[in-house]
Amino acid sequence: xxxxxxxxxxxxxxxxxxxxxxxxxxxxxxxxxxxxxxxxxxxxxxxxxxxxxxxxxxxxxxxxxxxxxxxxxxxxxxxxxxxxxxxxxxxxxxxxxxxxxxxxxxxxxxxxxxxxxxxxxxxxxxxxxxxxxxxxxxxxxxxxxxxxxxxxxxxxxxxxxxxxxxxxxxxxxxxxxxxxxxxxxxxxxxxxxxxxxxxxxxxxxxxxxxxxxxxxxxxxxxxxxxxxxxxxxxxxxxxxxxxxxxxxxxxxxxxxxxxxxxxxxxxxxxxxxxxxxxxxxxxxxxxxxxxxxxxxxxxxxxxxxxxxxxxxxxxxxxxxxxxxxxxxxxxxxxxxxxxxxxxxxxxxxxxxxxxxxxxxxxxxx
Numbered sequence: 444x445x446x447x448x449x450x451x452x453x454x455x456x457x458x459x460x461x462x463x464x465x466x467x468x469x470x471x472x473x474x475x476x477x478x479x480x481x482x483x484x485x486x487x488x489x490x491x492x493x494x495x496x497x498x499x500x501x502x503x504x505x506x507x508x509x510x511x512x513x514x515x516x517x518x519x520x521x522x523x524x525x526x527x528x529x530x531x532x533x534x535x536x537x538x539x540x541x542x543x544x545x546x547x548x549x550x551x552x553x554x555x556x557x558x559x560x561x562x563x564x565x566x567x568x569x570x571x572x573x574x575x576x577x578x579x580x581x582x583x584x585x586x587x588x589x590x591x592x593x594x595x596x597x598x599x600x601x602x603x604x605x606x607x608x609x610x611x612x613x614x615x616x617x618x619x620x621x622x623x624x625x626x627x628x629x630x631x632x633x634x635x636x637x638x639x640x641x642x643x644x645x646x647x648x649x650x651x652x653x654x655x656x657x658x659x660x661x662x663x664x665x666x667x668x669x670x671x672x673x674x675x676x677x678x679x680x681x682x683x684x685x686x687x688x689x690x691x692x693x694x695x696x697x698x699x700x701x702x703x704x705x706x707x708x709x710x711x712x713x714x715x716x717x718x719x720x721x722x723x724x725x726x727x728x729x730x731x732x733x734x735x736x737x738x739x740x741x742x743x744x745x746x747x748x749x750x751x752x753x754x755x756x757x758x759x760x761x762x763x764x765x766x767x768x769x770x771x772x773x774x775x776x777x778x779x780x781x782x783x784x785x786x787x788x789x790x791x792x793x794x795x796x797x798x799x800x801x802x803x804x805x806x807x808x
Contacts, residue, residue: 450553451546459554462532463736467524467562474520475512482508490589500589507581514574517566518731521559522763525739526756528555538744548744548803555736566729571697579695587614599695604685606678608633616686623683624648628656630677640664642677653679688713693721701725716784720777723788730792731766737799738762762802766795 450456483505490500532538541551583592586600592615602613614627630642640663644656659672684707691704701722708715739759770791777787 456554460558462528463555463558466528467521470524471520474516475509478512479509493589507577510573510577514570521732521735522739525736526759529739530756552736552740559732559736563729563732575697599690602686602690606681613686623687638664650676691718693718698725716780717778719784720774720787723785724774727788727792734795735763740803
C-alpha cells in the first residue's frame with residue numbers, strides 16, 4: 444500500500460536532506476576554489492601593476508569575488524550535488540528499498556525540495572546583504588583600474604552622459620539628491636561632430652541648476668594650449684538624475700533600492716525594462732535551486748544494473764544546463780524590452796518546472 448504522507452519518515456527525510464546539502468556544499472566549495480584561482484591569475488597582474496597595491500589588495504579582491512562566484516554558481520552546485528547524491532542512492536539500491544516501502548518518486552524527492560527551498564531563502568538573503576555590496580565595490584574598483592575608490596556607499600563608476608553635443612564621462616558619482624557630486628569629470632566639447640576641446644576636473648558639485656567644477660584643466664585643440672582654473676560653472680540644465688540613473692544595474696542594488704531606482708526611471712521617462720527584469724529575477728534566480736532536484740531526478744530512478752544510470756545522470760545534467768541557457772536568453776530578451784519583465788524572469792522557471800514534473804510522472808509515477 445502506498446503511503447500518502449508527504450514525509451512518511453522523519454529519519455529518512457533528514458538523511459536525504461543531509462545528503463543533498465553536504466554534496467551540494469562540497470561541489471560549491473570546489474567550484475568557487477577553482478574559479479577563484481583562475482580569476483585571480485587573470486587579474487593579479489592588473490592589481491599589482493598599480494603603485495601601492497600589494498598582497499592586501501589581492502586578498503581584498505578575493506574577498507569581493509568569492510561571494511559573487513558563490514552566488515552565481517550556487518544553482519550549478521545544487522544541480523551537480525543532487526546528481527551525485529541521487530546517483531549514489533541508485534547505485535546502492537537505496538531508491539529501490541524506498542520504493543519497495545511504498546514511497547512514491549515525489550515522496551523520495553520531497554526532503555530535497557524542502558531543503559532546496561531553505562537554500563533559496565538563504566541565497567536571496569545572502570545576495571541582498573553581501574553579494575550586492577561586493578558587486579558594487581568590485582565594479583567601482585575595476586572601473587578605476589584597481590586604484591583607490593571613494594569609501595562612501597552607493598558610489599557608481601564609469602558613467603557616460605550626453606549633454607547636447609558634449610559627451611561627459613565621470614569616473615565616480617556619489618551621494619543622493621542634493622548631495623550628488625561627481626569625481627574625475629571629463630567633458631568632450633564637440634561642435635558639428637568635431638572635437639574642439641576637453642575639460643577635466645577633479646570634482647563637480649551642483650550649483651544654481653548646473654555644476655561647479657573644481658581644479659579644472661581646459662585643453663583647446665585649435666590653439667593647442669592648456670589653461671588651468673580653480674572653478675568653472677558649466678553643464679547648465681543637466682540634472683543629477685542624468686548621472687545617477689545613467690547606469691542602473693540590478694546586480695549593484697538590493698531589492699528595495701532597485702525598486703526605488705525603477706520608480707525614479709519612470710518619473711524621468713527613462714526605459715526601465717532592464718531594471719524591472721533584474722528586479723523580478725532577484726526572486727526567480729534563487730528559486731532555481733528548487734528546480735534542480737526535480738530536473739536531476741532521472742538519475743535516481745531506473746535499475747542500476749540496467750547500465751543506464753550514467754545516461755540518466757547525463758540527461759538530468761542536460762536538463763539543468765538547458766534551464767540556465769534558456770533563463771539567460773529570456774533575461775536578455777527582457778532587458779531589451781522584447782519580453783515583459785515578469786515573463787522574462789519567471790517563464791523559464793515555470794517551463795522547466797512543468798518539464799521536470801512531466802518527465803518524473805511519465806517515467807516513475
